[in-house]
Amino acid sequence: MERRIKVTFLGPVASFSHQAAVEFFGESAELLPRISFAHTLSAVQQNEADYAIIPCENSTNGAVVQTFDLLADPNNFYRDVKVCGAHYLTVHHCLLARRSVFTRPYDYGSVTKLYTHPQAWGQCESFLGADLKGIERQDVSSTSKAADIVSKDTERSAAIASRFSAGHYGLEVLKEHIEDKGDNITRFLVLRNSGSECTESGPLSDPINFRTPELSTSPVARKTLISFTVRQDTPGALADALLIFKSYGMNLTSINSRPSQKKNWQYVFFVECQGATLGEDDKAVAEILYRLQSVTEKCRHLGTWSE
Amino acid sequence: MERRIKVTFLGPVASFSHQAAVEFFGESAELLPRISFAHTLSAVQQNEADYAIIPCENSTNGAVVQTFDLLADPNNFYRDVKVCGAHYLTVHHCLLARRSVFTRPYDYGSVTKLYTHPQAWGQCESFLGADLKGIERQDVSSTSKAADIVSKDTERSAAIASRFSAGHYGLEVLKEHIEDKGDNITRFLVLRNSGSECTESGPLSDPINFRTPELSTSPVARKTLISFTVRQDTPGALADALLIFKSYGMNLTSINSRPSQKKNWQYVFFVECQGATLGEDDKAVAEILYRLQSVTEKCRHLGTWSE
Numbered sequence: 001m002e003r004r005i006k007v008t009f010l011g012p013v014a015s016f017s018h019q020a021a022v023e024f025f026g027e028s029a030e031l032l033p034r035i036s037f038a039h040t041l042s043a044v045q046q047n048e049a050d051y052a053i054i055p056c057e058n059s060t061n062g063a064v065v066q067t068f069d070l071l072a073d074p075n076n077f078y079r080d081v082k083v084c085g086a087h088y089l090t091v092h093h094c095l096l097a098r099r100s101v102f103t104r105p106y107d108y109g110s111v112t113k114l115y116t117h118p119q120a121w122g123q124c125e126s127f128l129g130a131d132l133k134g135i136e137r138q139d140v141s142s143t144s145k146a147a148d149i150v151s152k153d154t155e156r157s158a159a160i161a162s163r164f165s166a167g168h169y170g171l172e173v174l175k176e177h178i179e180d181k182g183d184n185i186t187r188f189l190v191l192r193n194s195g196s197e198c199t200e201s202g203p204l205s206d207p208i209n210f211r212t213p214e215l216s217t218s219p220v221a222r223k224t225l226i227s228f229t230v231r232q233d234t235p236g237a238l239a240d241a242l243l244i245f246k247s248y249g250m251n252l253t254s255i256n257s258r259p260s261q262k263k264n265w266q267y268v269f270f271v272e273c274q275g276a277t278l279g280e281d282d283k284a285v286a287e288i289l290y291r292l293q294s295v296t297e298k299c300r301h302l303g304t305w306s307e
Numbered sequence: 308m309e310r311r312i313k314v315t316f317l318g319p320v321a322s323f324s325h326q327a328a329v330e331f332f333g334e335s336a337e338l339l340p341r342i343s344f345a346h347t348l349s350a351v352q353q354n355e356a357d358y359a360i361i362p363c364e365n366s367t368n369g370a371v372v373q374t375f376d377l378l379a380d381p382n383n384f385y386r387d388v389k390v391c392g393a394h395y396l397t398v399h400h401c402l403l404a405r406r407s408v409f410t411r412p413y414d415y416g417s418v419t420k421l422y423t424h425p426q427a428w429g430q431c432e433s434f435l436g437a438d439l440k441g442i443e444r445q446d447v448s449s450t451s452k453a454a455d456i457v458s459k460d461t462e463r464s465a466a467i468a469s470r471f472s473a474g475h476y477g478l479e480v481l482k483e484h485i486e487d488k489g490d491n492i493t494r495f496l497v498l499r500n501s502g503s504e505c506t507e508s509g510p511l512s513d514p515i516n517f518r519t520p521e522l523s524t525s526p527v528a529r530k531t532l533i534s535f536t537v538r539q540d541t542p543g544a545l546a547d548a549l550l551i552f553k554s555y556g557m558n559l560t561s562i563n564s565r566p567s568q569k570k571n572w573q574y575v576f577f578v579e580c581q582g583a584t585l586g587e588d589d590k591a592v593a594e595i596l597y598r599l600q601s602v603t604e605k606c607r608h609l610g611t612w613s614e
Contacts, residue, residue, distance in 0.1 A: 246550070255545070
């Protein structure tokens with residue numbers, strides 16, 4: 001019997017991370033919700049899970065700083081954890097209620113109470129202002145929690161949450177795509193343990209055959225993530241470090257910086273880059289890492305993957 | 308009679324921004340609290356205030372992204388607002404109560420309830436765990452709000468807030484420096500309207516004489532902040548842009564990136580830099596801005612100041 005892939009993510013169940021895990025790994029994977037991003041990385045480091053999937057960036061809100069702070073890893077807790085893939089999840093909000101509480105055409109005015117995460121109110125302002133004006137609102141800790149509460153409620157309440165959570169909690173979708181801005185996308189990173197043999201030859205080592213059929217007809221973009229800290233007493237060191245990427249033909253696709261967690265006003269830089277010539281990344285990355293050692297205090301290859 | 312300087316900041320009164328404004332501009336300035344960072348920038352753009360002071364970075368938590376999103380200014384709302392100074396505020400927490408409710412030696416065990424901002428509980432864990440274990444905690448929206456509540460309470464309650472807010476609300480400092488980590492520093496930017504004649508020849512144009520006496524005996528470090536967006540279809544453009552800074556002898560002291568608020572996965576980069584040779588920045592900055600135009604979609608000089 002084939003061994004099921006174990007994937008860990010930030011819960012609760014029916015969260016956006018849960019949805020990303022299902023979209024990326026399929027229904028057959030064993031899904032392990034955890035209470036924090038740190039717990040998902042620990043599970044991979046300890047080989048309790050094969051993969052973790054965590055959000056790193058949202059198209060509207062920018063970097064997920066908690067994720068970068070974990071990847072900075074000042075205490076080497078996650079020394080073997082590497083990025084091996086990425087997944088883009090489009091965030092759609094829906095109005096959900098218990099089945100048969102409301103009948104078509106839906107009379108939104110008879111909703112007695114609305115539940116969702118505070119951020120979602122702002123993202124659905126037009127719809128709420130037009131159709132659900134003045135209805136009592138209750139903040140909860142996540143949109144999936146809102147769906148959970150409504151599924152157990154005895155009132156005519158409704159939740160703003162994903163279609164995915166509707167499926168999970170057996171709720172009816174009264175209206176979908178109620179968000180103001182349709183292109184709110186969260187990018188997730190997929191992580192594995194670089195020492196794990198189970199995932200070494202696993203599906204992610206051959207992305208062409210793994211849930212990304214569209215890639216088989218187009219060149220695969222390979223991305224690399226490298227973190228480094230420059231010495232504070234060396235002016236120009238940051239520019240020197242970035243120049244090294246250029247000299248090996250790697251284009252910078254993004255830069256993030258976070259406090260080093262070691263010294264005030266020292267930063268860990270996260271450079272994501274992509275080779276100008278397909279297929280020549282591995283050698284370039286090795287050379288870049290070698291040369292970065294001379295201009296940085298610490299540097300680390302956080303992974304190379306296809307997306 | 309001399310005209311009083313008007314300074315705007317994010318309220319409520321007795322907030323950390325208020326404290327930064329008093330520390331930087333002194334008690335004689337007219338201080339104007341506003342309900343959001345955006346309102347403080349608007350006040351400067353509209354010449355309703357001479358200066359705004361807003362936090363841009365914390366030594367532990369990193370960049371204040373709301374501030375960078377305003378400086379990105381995708382709709383040109385704040386086209387004349389420029390950085391003209393910086394101030395570093397050390398965040399110290401104190402245990403505060405109404406005067407004479409507790410008498411020395413303080414019996415912390417008789418405190419009935421504690422109020423503060425959720426973030427402050429975590430920052431004072433050692434003290435709270437040792438001396439105030441098990442006492443009821445109430446989250447409030449800011450540490451200054453906590454001081455406000457305690458000042459009006461009739462119970463034996465206490466707030467965790469700054470010494471500055473104790474002064475404002477007439478509270479007694481039962482214990483100071485109760486934070487676990489003593490070097491939690493927030494950096495503020497001081498902003499002015501570049502078209503304003505009142506501030507052109509004001510104290511900030513001559514930092515040596517303005518509340519920074521220690522600078523008169525040491526060389527003044529001049530920093531420059533420039534924002535730019537690169538074209539998404541031009542690989543290598545980010546490295547090319549950064550190279551320009553280097554070629555004019557400007558060292559990068561920090562880089563931040565935020566979503567452009569125009570297109571998904573396009574970023575505004577914020578480069579802070581400092582000249583290798585004192586006093587030659589102005590010419591270098593002008594040349595850098597000229598050359599950036601050819602490799603960026605948009606670029607903007609956000610200010611040059613002494614710190």
